[in-house]
Amino acid sequence: MQVNSAEIPRPYQAKLKSLQEAMKKEGLGALLFYSTGQLSMLEVNPVLWISGALPMGKDTGVLITAAGDAAMVISLSWDLGRVRRQSWIEEIRVADRFVDAVQELARQKGIKEKIGIAGWGWMPAAIYRGLERALPGRVEAADAIFQSLARHPGREALAALERAATIADAGFAAILERAKIGMPEHELAAEVEYAMRVQGAEDNFGMVTASDHSHCTHPPGNRKIQPGDTIIAEITPALGGHFVQLCRTAVMGAVSPLLREKFDIMEEAMEKSLEQVRVGKKVGEIARVMNRVFTAYGYEKYCRPPYMRVRGHGLGFLSMPFPEIVDENEAVIEEGMCFVVHPNQYLPETGYLMLGDTVWVEANGPRRLTQTPMKLFAIED
Amino acid sequence: MDTLHTVLNRGCSIWERDSLSEREFRGRLDNIKAGMKERGVDLLLVYGDSWRYGHLAFVSHFIPKNRGALAAIPLAGEPALVVQEPSRNNPFSKTLTWIDEVRSAGQFAQGLGDALKARQLKPGRVGLVSVEQQLNIREWNGLLKTLEGAELSDLSDLLISLRLVKSAAEQALVEKSAAILERALELFRRELRPGRKEHEIAAAAEREARRQGVEDFRLMLARSGEPDIGLRPPGPSALGKGELLLVTAAASYQRYWAEIGRSFSLGTPSPESSRSHDLAKGLFGKLKDSVKVGSSPKAAADFLSQVPVAAGNSLAAYGLGNGIGLDMSEAPLLGEESAVKIQPGMALTLRVCFSGKDCGSALISQPFLVSEGGLQSLVRPVEDLVLIED
Numbered sequence: 001m002q003v004n005s006a007e008i009p010r011p012y013q014a015k016l017k018s019l020q021e022a023m024k025k026e027g028l029g030a031l032l033f034y035s036t037g038q039l040s041m042l043e044v045n046p047v048l049w050i051s052g053a054l055p056m057g058k059d060t061g062v063l064i065t066a067a068g069d070a071a072m073v074i075s076l077s078w079d080l081g082r083v084r085r086q087s088w089i090e091e092i093r094v095a096d097r098f099v100d101a102v103q104e105l106a107r108q109k110g111i112k113e114k115i116g117i118a119g120w121g122w123m124p125a126a127i128y129r130g131l132e133r134a135l136p137g138r139v140e141a142a143d144a145i146f147q148s149l150a151r152h153p154g155r156e157a158l159a160a161l162e163r164a165a166t167i168a169d170a171g172f173a174a175i176l177e178r179a180k181i182g183m184p185e186h187e188l189a190a191e192v193e194y195a196m197r198v199q200g201a202e203d204n205f206g207m208v209t210a211s212d213h214s215h216c217t218h219p220p221g222n223r224k225i226q227p228g229d230t231i232i233a234e235i236t237p238a239l240g241g242h243f244v245q246l247c248r249t250a251v252m253g254a255v256s257p258l259l260r261e262k263f264d265i266m267e268e269a270m271e272k273s274l275e276q277v278r279v280g281k282k283v284g285e286i287a288r289v290m291n292r293v294f295t296a297y298g299y300e301k302y303c304r305p306p307y308m309r310v311r312g313h314g315l316g317f318l319s320m321p322f323p324e325i326v327d328e329n330e331a332v333i334e335e336g337m338c339f340v341v342h343p344n345q346y347l348p349e350t351g352y353l354m355l356g357d358t359v360w361v362e363a364n365g366p367r368r369l370t371q372t373p374m375k376l377f378a379i380e381d
Numbered sequence: 382m383d384t385l386h387t388v389l390n391r392g393c394s395i396w397e398r399d400s401l402s403e404r405e406f407r408g409r410l411d412n413i414k415a416g417m418k419e420r421g422v423d424l425l426l427v428y429g430d431s432w433r434y435g436h437l438a439f440v441s442h443f444i445p446k447n448r449g450a451l452a453a454i455p456l457a458g459e460p461a462l463v464v465q466e467p468s469r470n471n472p473f474s475k476t477l478t479w480i481d482e483v484r485s486a487g488q489f490a491q492g493l494g495d496a497l498k499a500r501q502l503k504p505g506r507v508g509l510v511s512v513e514q515q516l517n518i519r520e521w522n523g524l525l526k527t528l529e530g531a532e533l534s535d536l537s538d539l540l541i542s543l544r545l546v547k548s549a550a551e552q553a554l555v556e557k558s559a560a561i562l563e564r565a566l567e568l569f570r571r572e573l574r575p576g577r578k579e580h581e582i583a584a585a586a587e588r589e590a591r592r593q594g595v596e597d598f599r600l601m602l603a604r605s606g607e608p609d610i611g612l613r614p615p616g617p618s619a620l621g622k623g624e625l626l627l628v629t630a631a632a633s634y635q636r637y638w639a640e641i642g643r644s645f646s647l648g649t650p651s652p653e654s655s656r657s658h659d660l661a662k663g664l665f666g667k668l669k670d671s672v673k674v675g676s677s678p679k680a681a682a683d684f685l686s687q688v689p690v691a692a693g694n695s696l697a698a699y700g701l702g703n704g705i706g707l708d709m710s711e712a713p714l715l716g717e718e719s720a721v722k723i724q725p726g727m728a729l730t731l732r733v734c735f736s737g738k739d740c741g742s743a744l745i746s747q748p749f750l751v752s753e754g755g756l757q758s759l760v761r762p763v764e765d766l767v768l769i770e771d
Contacts, residue, residue, distance in 0.1 A: 036432065036515075037383065037386050037432050037433075038386055038430055038431060038432035038433075039385075039386045039387065039388050039432075040388060040447065041388040041389070041447070042447075054385060056383060056384070056385050056386075057383050058383075076383055076698075077698040078611035078612065078695070078698045078699055078736070079383075079611060079613070080611070081607075081609040081610035081611055081613075082610050082611065082613040084609075085610060120518065120519075121517060121519060122517050123517060123518050124513070124514055124515050124516065124517060124518070124521075125512075125513045125514075125516055125517065125518045125520075125521030125522075126513045126514045128518040129513070129518075184393075184594075185393075186392060186393035186591065186592075186594055187591075187592050189391065189392070189393075189591065190587075190588050190591030190592045191588070193391075193584075193587065193588065193591060194584050194585070194587065194588035194591075197580060197583065197584035197587060197588075198580070198581050198584040198585075200578075200580055200617050202614070203387055203388050204387075204388075204389070204391065205388045205389045205391075205447070206389065206391050207389070207391060215469055215472055215473070216467070216469045216470045216472075216473060218394065218446070218470060218473040219389070219390065219391045219392065219393075219394035219446060219596075220391075220392075220393060220394065221393060221394060221395045221476075222393055222395055222594065236388075238388070305467070305468055305469070306467075306468035306469050306471075307469055308469075309467065310467075346469065
């Protein structure tokens with residue numbers, strides 16, 4: 001069904017226009033945006049990006065033809081109403097057999113050329129091999145096309161990002177308010193989750209760990225919080241398909257001089273790396289500067305695997321400027337990019353410590369989205 | 382039933398050895414190896430990701446956090462687990478599984494190759510479970526290279542059959558998850574009143590479940606005020622007086638899920654709501670009667686022919702129920718053709734759910750254990766419309 005383009009919300013009009021240009025350039029007859037039901041914070045979700053609806057169920061796809069015609073295939077018939085409400089796409093089909101549905105769509109829409117797959121990197125082998133059999137020689141990976149277009153969340157996303165940042169602050173505040181000696185880790189994590197969910201967080205890539213010497217951050221266990229424990233928190237609420245990440249460290253009781261000294265290094269690394277967040281600079285420089293700080297204090301070995309490698313990353317679902325902040329990332333920082341910078345670091349004397357913030361890149365530098373002070377916190381029981 | 386997936390399995394993540402001992406897993410491994418031998422397979426690969434990990438958890442107890450993991454089970458010798466995680470997470474990953482050899486790898490082909498090399502194993506016939514169906518095409522192509530020359534065959538049916546009947550330990554865990562859900566839904570009921578936002582009430586139920594140690598919690602709802610929209614995640618809208626609310630919640634404890642669905646009326650229900658719920662209650666009774674030891678799962682759908690068409694279509698879409706355990710929805714699927722018969726020891730969710738403009742709305746679902754004597758509810762049965770007083 002050809003949609004009247006004037007009825008399509010403006011952000012999607014722009015996406016369609018860019019996609020049509022890309023298809024023309026690449027000689028594609030259509031693009032198939034695909035997602036399983038597995039969601040990842042570290043990827044742009046192709047279906048959400050093009051349709052406005054988060055996928056639920058085993059296979060979801062959106063076919064955009066070179067002419068700008070759009071059709072969606074979902075797997076759960078009872079989910080049709082939700083998808084209709086969230087998406088601008090009018091033609092939505094329910095199909096249990098995804099490959100057959102795509103083959104039929106391609107036939108009905110008279111697509112003779114190749115079909116590029118956006119979301120190929122996540123496509124299960126069985127689905128891709130099925131498409132290859134159904135449309136021999138006519139399917140190919142096209143992740144690069146949409147990933148290139150999804151580098152920025154867009155200024156219209158700023159309100160949702162700011163709200164998500166406020167929610168992340170509330171999540172960390174819950175740790176400061178609720179953490180108690182004897183409380184199991186998972187109960188503290190439940191309080192963090194509640195503080196954010198009650199304010200409307202739609203999801204959370206969140207890990208809260210309390211230990212006298214952590215090696216990494218991970219989902220909580222049932223260990224009870226002890227005096228002197230270091231609590232590390234990676235808090236990442238989602239709102240409107242956008243994520244904001246906050247990484248912080250708190251101590252149960254007084255901060256020891258040793259921990260104070262080591263956390264000063266974290267703060268220095270954070271401060272110096274944020275100075276590298278400038279339009280036109282290379283992403284890798286953020287990591288290199290961070291690593292130089294730790295190296296200067298004798299921790300070079302701990303800047304490499306199995307200890308550390310990634311110094312921040314893009315936050316997915318609706319945009320992803322680049323996957324990882326690592327030394328070798330040659331991508332150039334652009335205005336309007338949004339990503340998290342975190343000098344999270346394992347140090348042999350203290351264990352794993354966390355500090356990190358999500359930044360929005362403005363013309364004159366980074367703007368931190370959260371308000372939680374960039375410091376080490378002490379919690380008095 | 383399907384729900385919106387989360388980006389991270391972030392609840393209490395431990396292996397509770399008192400609930401599931403290594404002996405339990407050794408017993409499963411023996412049964413799996415017997416099946417492999419019977420089919421002439423010398424290596425079995427079982428994949429799971431953070432979304433669907435039932436088969437993987439059955440063999441390993443491991444739960445992928447946000448990516449995936451691959452269990453490699455040779456016919457002779459010990460299994461290995463390849464986890465897609467940074468190597469610094471390896472000590473934590475080891476706490477979640479009984480398998481001693483846990484390899485952190487960026488790519489499964491590399492991890493599997495290393496595990497095979499350590500065993501000097503060049504498999505001739507490899508059985509696959511959830512690998513081609515779930516593993517992405519890039520990783521799949523890598524695995525094919527690692528397994529070059531081997532004959533591949535799908536062995537999903539082997540694990541499905543081994544998982545149909547739950548052990549005493551598994552039954553206890555489904556029951557525990559159900560008990561946690563009951564408490565969470567009781568809290569949901571207490572928080573429910575007109576003016577409150579959907580996500581506020583859902584958050585309270587979720588907190589209660591997470592406090593009790595669940596790994597994951599899901600809640601979806603549907604409102605009579607929006608009959609075109611089925612069950613969905615909670616949003617920011619406030620609830621209104623006189624509304625009917627369908628709520629389904631699911632939680633997993635030690636990898637084992639339970640699901641409960643109830644209907645709530647905010648104030649006196651309308652005659653239409655009462656009629657719909659009376660219909661649902663009657664149908665739930667028929668559904669329970671149809672699920673008997675020795676019967677076919679297909680028989681559960683027999684009553685659909687007597688149901689008005691719109692309600693019948695909606696019931697079939699949501700599903701009449703399914704096995705529950707390591708997956709929220711697993712075999713047997715009630716109402717569908719199957720060679721499997723209902724057997725004692727199965728854990729089942731029975732579900733009557735319909736919603737829409739043309740059929741009204743109602744939801745009743747509960748977990749049951751199948752025993753020789755019939756269905757035993759794992760929760761206190763709540764089949765009536767739950768009235769929230771003004």
